[in-house]
Amino acid sequence: DQQVKQNSPSLSVQEGRISILNCDYTNSMFDYFLWYKKYPAEGPTFLISISSIKDKNEDGRFTVFLNKSAKHLSLHIVPSQPGDSAVYFCAASGDKIIFGKGTRLHILP
Amino acid sequence: DGGITQSPKYLFRKEGQNVTLSCEQNLNHDAMYWYRQDPGQGLRLIYYSQIVNDFQKGDIAEGYSVSREKKESFPLTVTSAQKNPTAFYLCASSDLDSQCQPQHFGDGTRLSIL
Numbered sequence: 001d002q003q004v005k006q007n008s009p010s011l012s013v014q015e016g017r018i019s020i021l022n023c024d025y026t027n028s029m030f031d032y033f034l035w036y037k038k039y040p041a042e043g044p045t046f047l048i049s050i051s052s053i054k055d056k057n058e059d060g061r062f063t064v065f066l067n068k069s070a071k072h073l074s075l076h077i078v079p080s081q082p083g084d085s086a087v088y089f090c091a092a093s094g095d096k097i098i099f100g101k102g103t104r105l106h107i108l109p
Numbered sequence: 110d111g112g113i114t115q116s117p118k119y120l121f122r123k124e125g126q127n128v129t130l131s132c133e134q135n136l137n138h139d140a141m142y143w144y145r146q147d148p149g150q151g152l153r154l155i156y157y158s159q160i161v162n163d164f165q166k167g168d169i170a171e172g173y174s175v176s177r178e179k180k181e182s183f184p185l186t187v188t189s190a191q192k193n194p195t196a197f198y199l200c201a202s203s204d205l206d207s208q209c210q211p212q213h214f215g216d217g218t219r220l221s222i223l
Contacts, residue, residue, distance in 0.1 A: 004151075006151075009149070032210075034211055036214075041216070041217070041219075042216050042217070043113070043115075043199050043201070043214030043215050043216050043217050044152075044199070044214050045214070046211040046212070046213070049211060089151065089152065093210060096154065096157070096167075097154075097210070097212060099144075099151040099152040100151050101149065101150055101151040102151060
């Protein structure tokens with residue numbers, strides 16, 4: 001039973017355009033939602049988070065939107081850069097952190 | 110520099126052998142975690158510890174064991190009872206005083222069967 005779902009295994013976006021990565025969850029008791037970025041053969045690095053009481057959090061090129069009624073969050077990256085090519089994990093935090101399966105983002109030149 | 114160090118980066122196990130993966134952190138974090146990543150899968154929690162000398166099973170603890178004798182160290186032993194140990198293993202730590210508790214990850218250990 002997947003509590004955190006990333007339904008797109010991969011996504012390709014032109015450099016300079018907006019990348020939108022999506023995540024759905026089932027448990028309304030999660031307190032925080034987090035996004036991590038992972039390069040091959042490295043550990044994930046924390047990108048940005050959002051509290052369940054907010055609907056938007058922005059940090060530079062990265063913005064996370066939370067729609068609690070739809071149990072959906074998204075990560076927007078604009079403008080997309082070649083170094084953004086990586087796997088992005090969505091995670092939800094309650095009494096423990098649960099990760100989605102990840103979405104591989106390819107930024108095309 | 111503060112961070113999490115996992116060693117070795119690559120590890121090979123023979124059938125019937127136990128192997129231990131090392132994880133050390135100097136971030137002064139109370140909580141430490143072990144995850145397993147398989148191709149096309151997310152991170153699955155094996156064990157976690159929120160305080161020295163205490164740890165809890167995660168979602169896939171069978172065939173694994175851990176210890177937390179020191180705050181800085183959380184080694185994971187993959188026992189011969191783990192029938193499919195080939196995977197990428199990630200250790201993480203977090204500050205329980207932080208509301209969001211983002212986890213800081215090591216660079217992982219890739220375990221393969223000979």
